[in-house]
Amino acid sequence: MSTAPPDFDATFLEQFDALLCWRRDVRHFRTDPVPEPVMQALLASVSLAPSVGNAQPWRLVRIRSTDLKAQIADHIDRQRIAAADRYADADQRAHYLSLKLHGVREAPELLAVFSEEHPDTGHGLGIATMHEMLRYSTVMAIHTLWLAARARGVGLGWVSIVDPATVRTMLDVPDHWSLIALLCIGYPDGPCATPELEQRGWQAREALADRLFER
Template sequence: MTAPDFDPAFGDQLEALLRWRRDVRHFSARAVSEDAMQALLDSAALAPSVGNAQPWRFVRVRSAQLRTRLAEHVDAASRDAAGVIPDATLRTRYQALKLHGIREAPELLAVFCDEVPDAGHGLGRATMPEMLRYSTVMAIHTLWLAARARDIGLGWVSILDPDVVTELLDVHPRWTLIALLCLGYPAEPSDTPELERHGWQACEPIADRILER
């Protein structure tokens, strides 16, 4: 088998893909086709995983009632989060942010990690069992890039109680919630993080986050 030639032009495109991969909260009404969703899930399964355990488990939320309950739960969790921000100005800025697109996104996907998968036979996780969750995060990032390459946006909702979401979705008790994802075509694509555009937090130089020992 001959390996593909990833030439400089491809490298430039990859950098652009990484730069334009943004967390999306504003979605258009355009539906995501079933073929596109299957392609994204197939791409996610190409992610690396410890011991090739492939611990990711995907739950597509199809029920309108479940979607509403999830949105209400996240709204309540967001109000609670705002309540503990001591600075009034910062609290007001927080409350003005749009923090999820659960109601608007054409697709809602919950991603879980199977904490005791049969695959992999335990390889690579005896001393670091959290590698299963890291592997699941890799699958999410792989899906994220694959989505952006198809002009599909993804928003990661983290203001929630994992136990509540797990109970609502009625999954296997050994599964751990890693992410609740909104997917759809962005209303306004941008290469700048939304939180930066709204003055919440600017990106800081990578040099400030590199140490040498």
């Protein structure tokens, strides 16, 4: 028996567009916890993401240890200082160092997302010529989680200034798991529909016309 699809009416579409607009990379978090039923709903949303061959290559590590969180935060801070040396211009380097790039110490939840490079699931479908589709699938899972979080008023921040091998060692996961993201999850310290890097004058969003091509 087939099931009729839901009616995504004009009101829903307007709300969905607002959800996309308000999905932000959050760096400023309140420290109060995310209720466990909410966290379980967010984690469950990951399974709704599309994946190549239905391989579901994502592997989630929920970091509960305060010692591990502190170690990871210290590691990120060291990577941030090292990354600043990439900027030869002193003003740009100072601007970079003035940015808040993570909320690991404040966010009540920290989630490491890995991609299994050789999953038994999926039976190799769709990756013969583009093995990276496994990682792309994991990115789709992260985006699904991101939207599910924002719809519940929960913020998510993607931290990328880490050394993947170091984090993998810290978390004691298999070598064939590739780190895709370190995610801070919690309630935002304040609402904002404008990307923080745009607010801080680092980089504004550019027009679609500059990124849309036709052949």
